[in-house]
Amino acid sequence: MKTEPLNEEENEILQEVINIGMGQAGASLAKLLDVFVNLSVPRVSWVNDDDFVVKVGELVACSGESWAGVRQAFYNQLEGEAFAIYGANGCHQLSGLMGYDESEEMAQEELLLDVTNILIGACLMGVAKQIGKQLDFAAPNLVGIDKPLAELLYSRDREWDQCLLIEVNFCLEEGDFSCHLVMLMSEASIGQLRSGLIEFMESY
Amino acid sequence: MSVALLIVDDSGFSRKAMLKSIPEGWDVNITQAANGEEALTALRKGLGEVVLLDLTMPVLDGFGVLEGIRDEGLTAKVVVVSADIQPKAKFRVMSLGALAFLQKPFNKESLAATLAECGVYSED
Numbered sequence: 001m002k003t004e005p006l007n008e009e010e011n012e013i014l015q016e017v018i019n020i021g022m023g024q025a026g027a028s029l030a031k032l033l034d035v036f037v038n039l040s041v042p043r044v045s046w047v048n049d050d051d052f053v054v055k056v057g058e059l060v061a062c063s064g065e066s067w068a069g070v071r072q073a074f075y076n077q078l079e080g081e082a083f084a085i086y087g088a089n090g091c092h093q094l095s096g097l098m099g100y101d102e103s104e105e106m107a108q109e110e111l112l113l114d115v116t117n118i119l120i121g122a123c124l125m126g127v128a129k130q131i132g133k134q135l136d137f138a139a140p141n142l143v144g145i146d147k148p149l150a151e152l153l154y155s156r157d158r159e160w161d162q163c164l165l166i167e168v169n170f171c172l173e174e175g176d177f178s179c180h181l182v183m184l185m186s187e188a189s190i191g192q193l194r195s196g197l198i199e200f201m202e203s204y
Numbered sequence: 205m206s207v208a209l210l211i212v213d214d215s216g217f218s219r220k221a222m223l224k225s226i227p228e229g230w231d232v233n234i235t236q237a238a239n240g241e242e243a244l245t246a247l248r249k250g251l252g253e254v255v256l257l258d259l260t261m262p263v264l265d266g267f268g269v270l271e272g273i274r275d276e277g278l279t280a281k282v283v284v285v286s287a288d289i290q291p292k293a294k295f296r297v298m299s300l301g302a303l304a305f306l307q308k309p310f311n312k313e314s315l316a317a318t319l320a321e322c323g324v325y326s327e328d
Contacts, residue, residue, distance in 0.1 A: 012217040019215070019260065020308050023287030030290040039260045039288055041214060130309065203311075204221040 003162070003187045005046040006194065013197045014166075018042040021126025022168045025181070028122045029115070029170060033097045040169045047165045052184075053153045059167045060085060060149060060180050069152030070116035072140040074124055077133040077192045080163065080185040082124065083153065084116040088146055089176035097177075109142055116140045119181055123168065131196025162187050206231040207324070210252030212243040212269065213285070214261040218308075222256055222285065225312045230325050240264025244272045252280050254324045257302070259286040259293065270300035281324050285310060 006014060019042055026037040047055050060067075068086045073079075086094070091108060094115065100107045117140050128135035143152045164185040171178040185193065209232040213219045219236050226232065235251040237243040241264045246252055259266035266284060273280055284297045287308040294305045303322040306314060319325035 009217070012215060016215045016217045016221075016308075019218075020287040023260075023289050023308070027289045027291075030292065036292045036296075037290060041260060041262055201217070204224045 003190045006044075006164070006190070006197075009201075010194060010197050011044055013201050014044055014193070015042050017127050017130045017197065017200060018044070018123070018166055018168060020130055021123040022170075022181075024126040025119045025122035025168075026170055028118050032115070032118065033094075033172070035097065036173045038171050038173060043167045045165050046162065048162055049160050052160075052163075052165070053150050055165060056083075056085075056153055056167070056182050057149055059182070065149075066146040067149050067152055068112055068145040069143040069147070069149075070112050070140050071143050071155070072116060072120050073138040074120075074135055075138070076136045078124075078128060078135055078185060078189045080160075080183060080189065082120045082181060082183040083143075084112075084119055084140075085149070085152065085180045085182065086112065087176060087178050090178055091145065093172070093175045093177045109145070112145075113140050113142060115179075119170070119179065120183075123181060124183065131193070131200050133192055133196050160184060160186055164190065164193070206233045208233050208235070208251050208253040210235050210237060210243060210246050210255045210280075212237045212240070212255060212261070212266070213258035214238050215258075218258065221310075222315070225310065225315045227312070227316045227319065227325060227327070230319075240266065240269040240272070243269050244276075244278075247273065247278050247280055248276070254319075255280050255282045257282050257284050257286075259284060259288045259297070267296065267300065270297060270302060274301055281322060283318055283322060283324075285315075 026039050030037045066088045070084045073081045143155050166183040169180045235246050239261045257266045282302045283304045284302045285306045304318050306318045
């Protein structure tokens with residue numbers, strides 16, 4: 001059975017719920033790096049597996065450059081996978097802010113995994129908590145460093161016929177660091193998501 | 205006399221939630237704006253004695269609205285209502301002249317308490 005995409009009202013509530021999760025993730029990043037983080041307006045769309053890479057390319061809007069990507073799956077009442085996509089210069093800046101030596105490749109990889117874990121965890125837990133749903137996470141894994149975007153995005157756990165695509169981004173006021181969080185929520189989770197969103201709305 | 209209250213948020217849902225959470229019996233005349241530019245336009249017309257202001261918005265964000273109020277010498281009592289919970293965000297809006305910072309998600313009680321603290325609304 002085909003799942004109905006979210007209607008306009010549900011989309012609006014979801015954006016607000018994501019906004020709250022993103023705010024928590026941004027605050028965690030600000031604390032970790034001791035910087036001011038600029039937040040974005042969350043973007044939500046419904047995609048097919050075929051147009052996923054193109055769509056994310058549009059959202060990130062800088063194809064052709066090289067990126068680092070970390071992927072983290074989530075499951076339980078909501079399921080899907082999330083990607084954190086970092087610009088190459090941003091990775092260097094991140095190491096610098098944390099006082100790491102750039103020559104330490106292992107350290108940089110660990111740093112990306114840690115930062116991703118914090119951002120995705122705070123953002124999605126923020127969402128799940130607002131709408132009263134259970135959520136667990138798999139360990140994050142590094143998909144690649146200095147790779148074109150498409151290559152990072154093709155390494156997915158599984159294919160989704162249709163899914164909900166959520167994008168938020170964080171950038172620092174100073175320097176080149178930016179991170180896009182791209183979250184894919186499976187069609188099977190939409191029922192749970194919808195019931196949670198309606199409950200959240202009714203709490204007002 | 206009723207108070208000119210301006211609600212500024214890009215999310216229609218969030219504006220509705222604010223409308224529903226306004227203390228009952230508070231005599232207000234409400235205007236809504238979906239971004240910072242719309243907010244400044246309303247403020248120039250005197251439609252915002254008290255402002256409930258979101259921060260993360262397209263076109264012009266809440267920080268930009270506070271700067272506009274300062275630069276144009278507009279008079280408004282601003283309560284920031286935002287999910288941007290960085291201590292530095294709060295510090296910045298307070299330095300730009302906001303009276304209070306209310307964290308999202310808010311509810312009726314926390315909104316009434318914040319408005320009362322700022323002296324723009326009294327619970328009795």
